[in-house]
Amino acid sequence: MKQVHFHHHQMNEIQHNLRRLDLNLLQLFHALYRLRSVTEAAHELAMSPSAFSHGLSRLRVALDDALFVRQGTQMVPTTKSIAMADSISLALKLLGETLERGQTFHPSRSERTFTFASTDFTAFAVLPKCIAAIQKLAPHLSLRVRYADHNIPLDDLRAGRVDFSIGYDLPASSYAPDIVAQDWFVDQYVVVSSKNHAVCSEGLTLESYLACKHVVVTPWNQARGDIDQLLDDLNLQRQVAVHLPTVLAAPFIVGHSDMLMTMPRLAARTLQQAAAIALHTPPFAIPDYCVKLFSHANYAQSDAHAWMADTLLNTTLQ
Incomplete structure (x- = not known):
């Protein structure tokens, strides 16, 4: 009692x-x-x-x-x-x-705000086309993009501060059970050089790749990039001369030097419009770059979230 x-x-x-x-x-x-x-x-x-x-x-x-x-x-x-x-x-x-x-979501009339978490690397490569598609269908929606301080910002997704996070693929065991991970698109890696790079103009080989210096972007301040870990598995090592936390300066550094950068093709093509760079096929096998759309199970089934996810996943990016 x-x-x-x-x-x-x-x-x-x-x-x-x-x-x-x-x-x-x-x-x-x-x-x-x-x-x-x-x-x-x-x-x-x-x-x-x-x-x-x-x-x-x-x-x-x-x-x-x-x-x-x-x-x-x-x-x-x-x-x-x-x-x-x-x-x-x-x-x-x-x-x-x-x-x-209790209400039907009407994209053309909705004035709600969706918040995304993304690195600048992903944002500039995929969001322009996505936002253009969203604006045609839902002109009154507002979009807010936050920098993702982790590949999957669990706390922000759970707290509702973020509706969707754009990140790269991880082993399934890495996902928390309350996170919904949807496949978005698959991209291939390319090697980026200046347009007049002496070595690359003769054809990029594994030997010349390893002999060059490299620019690496590590958005969460990792000690080493994913490509370096892959080369470790092959008992190979490249010379990393510049580490950057964001991708924006990288293509201009490459375009004005003899350094190389290895990155997904979609992002590289976008950067090619602004910097004097050329794209090359990597001289060794690199697994595809797989991008996923992450959301939280508490919200993923709502009409608004389902509509946004479908719109993003059906936007042609290539």
Whole structure:
């Protein structure tokens, strides 16, 4: 009986806390936590900065915490905000998904925002065509792209901060059971050089490949690239002269030097439009580069997520 009474007391306390809190303010919290700017968060919620600041003041009183403090140009979350952020994000996501199930998703009329996680390597290669296709079908949708700090950002997918993550294939055993992984496309690797590379102009051989210096992009600051690990298996080693965290500078470094870079063909073709580079067939066998679309099982079955996944997966990229 004591346990029942305690549970009843807890429920009354929870209900009291919810009654004194305007749940609309949780959207305000969620926007400011993500954007760290009152101006940007207010714009996203179609509010004036003054109205947003007033709402933030009410939320601070209701939760008895400053929640965000200004440091330079950013609003930095307090310890209490950080502790609450994932739960609030997930609650808003689940509420939105629950309400959405009672309604038919109409792409042409929807004004919702989809958030993607991707490296710049993947984003510039696949998103331009995808966004063009989405805009034709759903002109009022908003898209937000975040840098993926892991191949599969599990915490962000689970918390609903990210709707989809674009990443490369991993062994099936690497996937968490609550992650939905869909095959997107398969690409082949190419070797990239400057247009006037002396060695490559004569035909790229394994010997000349290994004799050249190389540029390697490791988006998560890995000690070595995937190609280096493959060469290890072949008892071979190349000379890595430049490590980069992003791909944007790489083709211009290659285009103005005698260094080489090994990367997927689709990305290389896109970069070829901006840099003086040439593409070559690798002088050794490299497994295909397989890209997947990751989402969380809690949201993957909603009409909106299913539509977006189908649109992405059916967009011709090659």
